[in-house]
Amino acid sequence: MIVTDQYQPMVGGVPTVTEELARGLTERGHAVAVIAPGTSMRGGGTASWPAAGQLAVDYRGSVPWPWYEGQRLGLLPPTAAGQAIDEFAPDVLHLHSPLTLGVAARRAARRRDVPVIYTNHYLPLNVWPAMVRTAAAPPQGARTLSQAARLGSRARDGAFYGFVTGFANRCDLVTAPTATALRLLREHGLRVPSQAVSNGVDLARFSPGARDEALRSRYALPADRPVIVSVGRLSPEKRADVLIAALARLGASASASASASDADSEDGDAPVLALAGTGPEDARLRSLARHYGVAGRVRFLGFVPDDDLPGLYRLADVFAIASQAELQSLATMAAMASGLPVVAVDAGALAELVHAGENGFLARPGRAGHVADCLGLLCRDRELRARMGKASARIIADHDRHLLLARWESIYRGLARRGTAEHVKVSDGQP
Numbered sequence: 001m002i003v004t005d006q007y008q009p010m011v012g013g014v015p016t017v018t019e020e021l022a023r024g025l026t027e028r029g030h031a032v033a034v035i036a037p038g039t040s041m042r043g044g045g046t047a048s049w050p051a052a053g054q055l056a057v058d059y060r061g062s063v064p065w066p067w068y069e070g071q072r073l074g075l076l077p078p079t080a081a082g083q084a085i086d087e088f089a090p091d092v093l094h095l096h097s098p099l100t101l102g103v104a105a106r107r108a109a110r111r112r113d114v115p116v117i118y119t120n121h122y123l124p125l126n127v128w129p130a131m132v133r134t135a136a137a138p139p140q141g142a143r144t145l146s147q148a149a150r151l152g153s154r155a156r157d158g159a160f161y162g163f164v165t166g167f168a169n170r171c172d173l174v175t176a177p178t179a180t181a182l183r184l185l186r187e188h189g190l191r192v193p194s195q196a197v198s199n200g201v202d203l204a205r206f207s208p209g210a211r212d213e214a215l216r217s218r219y220a221l222p223a224d225r226p227v228i229v230s231v232g233r234l235s236p237e238k239r240a241d242v243l244i245a246a247l248a249r250l251g252a253s254a255s256a257s258a259s260a261s262d263a264d265s266e267d268g269d270a271p272v273l274a275l276a277g278t279g280p281e282d283a284r285l286r287s288l289a290r291h292y293g294v295a296g297r298v299r300f301l302g303f304v305p306d307d308d309l310p311g312l313y314r315l316a317d318v319f320a321i322a323s324q325a326e327l328q329s330l331a332t333m334a335a336m337a338s339g340l341p342v343v344a345v346d347a348g349a350l351a352e353l354v355h356a357g358e359n360g361f362l363a364r365p366g367r368a369g370h371v372a373d374c375l376g377l378l379c380r381d382r383e384l385r386a387r388m389g390k391a392s393a394r395i396i397a398d399h400d401r402h403l404l405l406a407r408w409e410s411i412y413r414g415l416a417r418r419g420t421a422e423h424v425k426v427s428d429g430q431p
Helices: 013-027 078-089 100-111 131-136 143-166 180-186 213-218 242-251 284-291 306-315 330-337 368-380 380-401 401-418
Strands: 032-037 054-061 062-064 073-075 091-096 117-118 173-176 193-196 227-230 272-276 298-302 318-321 342-345 360-363
Touching: 013 032, 013 054, 013 401, 032 078, 054 091, 062 306, 073 100, 078 100, 078 173, 091 100, 091 330, 117 143, 117 401, 131 227, 143 180, 173 180, 180 193, 180 242, 193 284, 213 306, 227 242, 227 306, 227 330, 242 272, 242 368, 272 306, 284 298, 306 330, 318 330, 330 342, 330 380, 342 368, 360 368, 368 380, 380 401
Parallel strands: 032 054, 091 117, 117 173, 173 193, 227 272, 227 318, 272 298, 318 342, 342 360
Antiparallel strands: 062 073
């Protein structure tokens, strides 16, 4: 039984991870039940619990999460949680959120001696995304405010990890997608057995291949200049503003002689930035592109359907990510599997994917100039892009979804057989 507070039709990393895990386990012959928030107070329920090789989703009634657009909190009374576990009788309960659904399901499972795994996908910035602006604010002329902001940030971090590790320490086994994510939990009080297990990527879907010119035309991407692609929600913690500012620096030499009237045009062979995603920052980012005079070189692609994503990566020359809140990054993994070099910021767990000088570059977080320098190197050097793109594909090979599904099966069987995570072999650092 998988319990998550983020699942389809919600769009994002955690909904993708949980849906692909559920679907993958079903394809391998397991009976998989998912409990997730519905889109309203009514919920959707499930007609019946699944048999082997089947998947059923119990959409519970829910209310909006006040601090993050699109997030909802599912409603699961203790009696309903107990009834679901009694009826489905899972061998293992796998929790992907420490919020309302996870708390209710964990308590019911522990009373019935069902082993419980918790996978943490979250950082404080995922809960309070606006914090990134305070953290990135320059201290000049506002030293007192900056100190207060830092104290407030530390207090929020402490509250976040106190809650998460308190929840995790009541489970039998805890996982996180990277060694970095696991280290953060341990540093903040995680005591139960734990291991790193990658989210995985579908190497059959995301791979190098021919460029789809029809798709290029649909998204208005040029064929005669470098295309930098970034995929992710347009929210403050993803820092797409840094990429737009970096793009303006890349075009500085080409547009230096341009008149004020055409400074916003597509000049020379300057790179184009394609932002795939939607979110609350959309209007601000469009305004920022106009402010920097690069609106003609920024493509706001909006929501890109899953079927278009593999082709979009193949149209790109470079993948860029400036997010400061990544415990792994599915988009970066898909880009690497597609054979792209990556420019990322050295924040969160991105350095576990991007090996500086091998398959891309790591820039200082929030520093548009440094990001621009890294992007400029790759945009100018086709051979460097090709070499680093091959390295990306080689590095990501160990994260294939089938390898990870087999690993989850091994973990589940160990817990179900022994009834406790104390006997599960802990193997930190493995993908």
